[in-house]
Amino acid sequence: MSPLLEVENLSVGFAGQLAVDSVSFELSAGECLALVGESGSGKSVTARSLLGLSGGKVSAEKFSVLGQDATAMSERAWQQMRGNSVAMILQDALMALDPLRPVGREIADALKEHSSLSKPERTAKVREALEAVDLPEPAWRMKQRSSQLSGGMRQRVLIAQAMIGDPQVVIADEATTALDSRLTALVLEQLRALKNAGRAVLMISHDLAQVAQLADRIAVMRAGKIVEAGDTDQVLNRPQHEYTRTLLRAIPSGVPRFQPLSLAPPKAAVVAQEPAKPARMPALVVEDLSKSFGKHAAVQGAGFVVQQGQTLGLVGESGSGKTTTARLVLGLERPDTGSVRLFGEHFAPQREAQRRYLRENIGAIYQNPLGSFDPRYNVGQLLTDALSAGRSKRGASYRTQVSRLLEQVELDPALGSRNPRELSGGQRQRLAIARALAPRPKVLVLDEPVSALDVSIQATVLDLLDRLQQETGTSYLFISHDLSVIEHMSDTVAVMYRGSIVEQGATADVFGDPQHEYTRSLLTAMPRLR
Amino acid sequence: MLAWLGRKVGGALVVLWLVATAIFIGVRLIPGDPAEAIMGGPGSQASAEALAAARSEYGLDLPLITQYLMFLAKLIRLDFGTSYALKDPVLQVIAEVLPPTITLALISLAAAWLLSLIFAMLAMRATRAGQCVGNAVEIIAAAVPHFWLGAVLIMLFSSMLGWFPAVDNGTGAGLVLPVLTLALPLAGFLTQLMRDSLSTALGSQFALAARTRGESRLTVFWRHGLRHAALPALGLTGWAFSSLLSGAVVVEAIFARPGLGRSLLSAVLSRDIPMVTGIALFSALVYIVVMALTEAIERLIDPAGAES
Numbered sequence: 143m144s145p146l147l148e149v150e151n152l153s154v155g156f157a158g159q160l161a162v163d164s165v166s167f168e169l170s171a172g173e174c175l176a177l178v179g180e181s182g183s184g185k186s187v188t189a190r191s192l193l194g195l196s197g198g199k200v201s202a203e204k205f206s207v208l209g210q211d212a213t214a215m216s217e218r219a220w221q222q223m224r225g226n227s228v229a230m231i232l233q234d235a236l237m238a239l240d241p242l243r244p245v246g247r248e249i250a251d252a253l254k255e256h257s258s259l260s261k262p263e264r265t266a267k268v269r270e271a272l273e274a275v276d277l278p279e280p281a282w283r284m285k286q287r288s289s290q291l292s293g294g295m296r297q298r299v300l301i302a303q304a305m306i307g308d309p310q311v312v313i314a315d316e317a318t319t320a321l322d323s324r325l326t327a328l329v330l331e332q333l334r335a336l337k338n339a340g341r342a343v344l345m346i347s348h349d350l351a352q353v354a355q356l357a358d359r360i361a362v363m364r365a366g367k368i369v370e371a372g373d374t375d376q377v378l379n380r381p382q383h384e385y386t387r388t389l390l391r392a393i394p395s396g397v398p399r400f401q402p403l404s405l406a407p408p409k410a411a412v413v414a415q416e417p418a419k420p421a422r423m424p425a426l427v428v429e430d431l432s433k434s435f436g437k438h439a440a441v442q443g444a445g446f447v448v449q450q451g452q453t454l455g456l457v458g459e460s461g462s463g464k465t466t467t468a469r470l471v472l473g474l475e476r477p478d479t480g481s482v483r484l485f486g487e488h489f490a491p492q493r494e495a496q497r498r499y500l501r502e503n504i505g506a507i508y509q510n511p512l513g514s515f516d517p518r519y520n521v522g523q524l525l526t527d528a529l530s531a532g533r534s535k536r537g538a539s540y541r542t543q544v545s546r547l548l549e550q551v552e553l554d555p556a557l558g559s560r561n562p563r564e565l566s567g568g569q570r571q572r573l574a575i576a577r578a579l580a581p582r583p584k585v586l587v588l589d590e591p592v593s594a595l596d597v598s599i600q601a602t603v604l605d606l607l608d609r610l611q612q613e614t615g616t617s618y619l620f621i622s623h624d625l626s627v628i629e630h631m632s633d634t635v636a637v638m639y640r641g642s643i644v645e646q647g648a649t650a651d652v653f654g655d656p657q658h659e660y661t662r663s664l665l666t667a668m669p670r671l672r
Numbered sequence: 673m674l675a676w677l678g679r680k681v682g683g684a685l686v687v688l689w690l691v692a693t694a695i696f697i698g699v700r701l702i703p704g705d706p707a708e709a710i711m712g713g714p715g716s717q718a719s720a721e722a723l724a725a726a727r728s729e730y731g732l733d734l735p736l737i738t739q740y741l742m743f744l745a746k747l748i749r750l751d752f753g754t755s756y757a758l759k760d761p762v763l764q765v766i767a768e769v770l771p772p773t774i775t776l777a778l779i780s781l782a783a784a785w786l787l788s789l790i791f792a793m794l795a796m797r798a799t800r801a802g803q804c805v806g807n808a809v810e811i812i813a814a815a816v817p818h819f820w821l822g823a824v825l826i827m828l829f830s831s832m833l834g835w836f837p838a839v840d841n842g843t844g845a846g847l848v849l850p851v852l853t854l855a856l857p858l859a860g861f862l863t864q865l866m867r868d869s870l871s872t873a874l875g876s877q878f879a880l881a882a883r884t885r886g887e888s889r890l891t892v893f894w895r896h897g898l899r900h901a902a903l904p905a906l907g908l909t910g911w912a913f914s915s916l917l918s919g920a921v922v923v924e925a926i927f928a929r930p931g932l933g934r935s936l937l938s939a940v941l942s943r944d945i946p947m948v949t950g951i952a953l954f955s956a957l958v959y960i961v962v963m964a965l966t967e968a969i970e971r972l973i974d975p976a977g978a979e980s
Contacts, residue, residue, distance in 0.1 A: 225885035
């Protein structure tokens with residue numbers, strides 16, 4: 143049987159710059175190929191060019207899609223192919239569905255393009271497709287808009303949208319990125335069902351661990367080129383290219399605490415130290431914390447302890463109350479019940495005036511640092527603002543401190559005059575860390591600090607956080623939906639489910655011998671390589 | 673839905689009361705003696721006795737607070753009084769001049785929407801240089817004052833080319849120039865707004881997703897782009913309508929059209945207090961109704977967004 147996709151020396155250029163450079167691969171029915179690489183490696187452009195949607199100048203020695211010569215295909219022919227024989231699942235289910243239209247109509251649009259079905263027939267088919275992806279109450283849900291659905295439902299709708307035309311090739315572009323482990327498992331399970339049903343699946347991802355479960359073959363992309371390609375087993379276990387090894391090393395699951403995930407930290411590699419002995423007084427004590435919004439109980443009776451110089455990992459899926467807990471701990475939200483103590487002193491609930499002197503002891507880092515920077519400040523001004531506790535943003539007296547902070551987070555002090563928008567995702571997160579470190583806090587609350595980053599960048603940021611903890615003895619409350627990150631970073635772990643902490647203990651115990659049903663289901667869904 | 677309607681009506685009543693109060697205070701700040709206006713303006717040289725008689729007849733000699741309460745009590749009974757200048761009931765005068773103005777404003781609004789849609793669509797396909805030119809044209813259109821634009825249009829299309837009459841001759845051709853005068857500046861505003869949201873929508877993930885389903889560029893524009901472009905422009909429509917009403921004052925004067933605007937202008941000039949009050953209150957009412965209508969349409973397009 144001839145392959146459904148045949149690509150030989152495909153190049154895609156934008157204004158003279160090659161985003162994809164001489165890429166070759168093929169894909170047959172019932173097979174799954176994964177294109178892996180970090181953002182900007184050209185993998186998404188490659189995927190889009192398979193639908194004739196790259197927007198750049200495409201050239202190839204051989205480029206055939208379902209036996210048709212794609213280099214000579216008209217726009218009309220492309221349109222007949224898209225959503226019909228080749229479909230795509232895009233990354234962010236919230237962004238990939240029009241917020242102003244009912245999801246059922248979004249799904250039906252493909253039928254409108256490719257069939258002459260009447261409206262009731264289309265509605266019936268959409269319902270079938272939604273039932274096939276196990277969406278509860280499809281007849282009602284299909285009339286809702288994407289913002290009214292939960293994350294899991296949206297993901298299912300997005301898959302149904304791609305499947306409605308019964309395509310032979312399905313392209314999943316970062317379809318599992320930034321999803322919590324149960325949603326990831328859901329998407330992977332759906333893709334596996336497609337593969338078993340004889341469809342060809344092309345997975346695009348930055349995360350080797352996630353594609354490993356499904357892919358038959360893996361092609362690693364970097365700077366527009368495929369640097370290594372082969373069977374999954376071979377690429378994962380006997381990687382030939384240095385870059386593949388870097389990507390594999392960056393996967394945090396199963397890597398012991400403080401062991402670097404990235405190579406070549408600019409200074410000498412950190413000597414793995416014995417974890418600091420727990421001091422007598424814990425850094426942060428949270429007791430019986432509860433918070434409701436209207437009738438919805440966001441957090442119920444959460445309690446945990448963060449020891450000095452240690453990390454508590456708080457893990458749970460989206461909507462489990464992790465972020466509300468972080469806001470309660472930071473004193474940004476007033477708890478209904480319970481208390482937060484910082485080094486034995488009462489921090490929440492407390493009048494702001496009475497706890498202000500404690501504020502410099504606790505800092506926060508968020509998932510999207512850019513949103514937490516004032517867009518009118520440059521890097522130096524942001525740090526000066528933080529160093530002076532908001533009294534100045536230009537003070538020359540802070541200049542050496544600004545440089546020292548930037549060096550501390552391994553950023554070039556010359557970046558001081560740049561706007562954060564010009565920085566890369568990893569650099570922005572380093573800047574956020576530098577800003578949080580400015581008042582020399584003893585506790586840092588990190589809310590999904592690496593969730594928006596590629597695995598390889600995530601590795602360098604995690605290594606930085608490790609190094610800083612060893613150098614400064616800062617205690618971390620590390621919040622993430624990503625079990626492998628939590629496993630690597632935490633001394634102790636608390637598992638949150640529907641607002642309650644269902645299990646907590648030493649990392650090795652929770653991951654090695656989970657007691658609660660929910661923890662077990664999370665761990666089964668977790669992609670593991672080691 | 674009923675609760676929403678109830679809230680709207682309650683809010684509208686409060687706004688109308690505030691407007692009425694503001695007008696009551698405002699018209700009394702206009703220099704000059706209202707009694708003189710009743711007697712036919714400052715040129716009438718009415719005797720002191722006649723002025724005093726007029727004052728007591730219209731209650732102008734009572735304390736201000738009593739006048740205010742009487743004014744409110746009349747409003748509740750929908751009694752807007754009698755025009756000083758025309759000696760007709762204010763409601764009757766408004767009923768006569770309202771239809772031509774509303775027609776003019778509605779046609780101008782529709783024309784502005786149509787123009788900005790066409791502009792926004794053209795801008796999508798234009799080159800970089802073309803977009804710059806388009807942007808400049810929009811800003812200029814949005815910035816030109818009505819009186820200048822009206823005069824230029826009359827000179828160009830009526831005096832020089834003779835395509836359209838400057839004064840309405842009853843064929844409908846007389847509407848073209850006044851409508852253009854009102855619609856062009858508004859279209860400039862709306863296009864700026866639409867172009868922005870249109871390019872955001874068409875560059876978004878859901879537009880790409882629509883393309884992967886096999887929709888053509890044009891289908892994506894109609895199905896997705898237009899909705900997103902219309903939403904912010906719709907939010908502006910309440911404001912746009914009120915700007916059309918105030919623009920009507922100028923345009924009706926330039927094109928010698930009967931209407932609310934022209935009546936307001938002459939009422940202000942002749943210090944015709946009941947007339948000014950009535951027209952201002954009516955304009956506020958029209959504004960409130962238009963706002964509620966646009967909000968209802970917005971809820972139809974984006975039910976989820978309206979709830980939050």
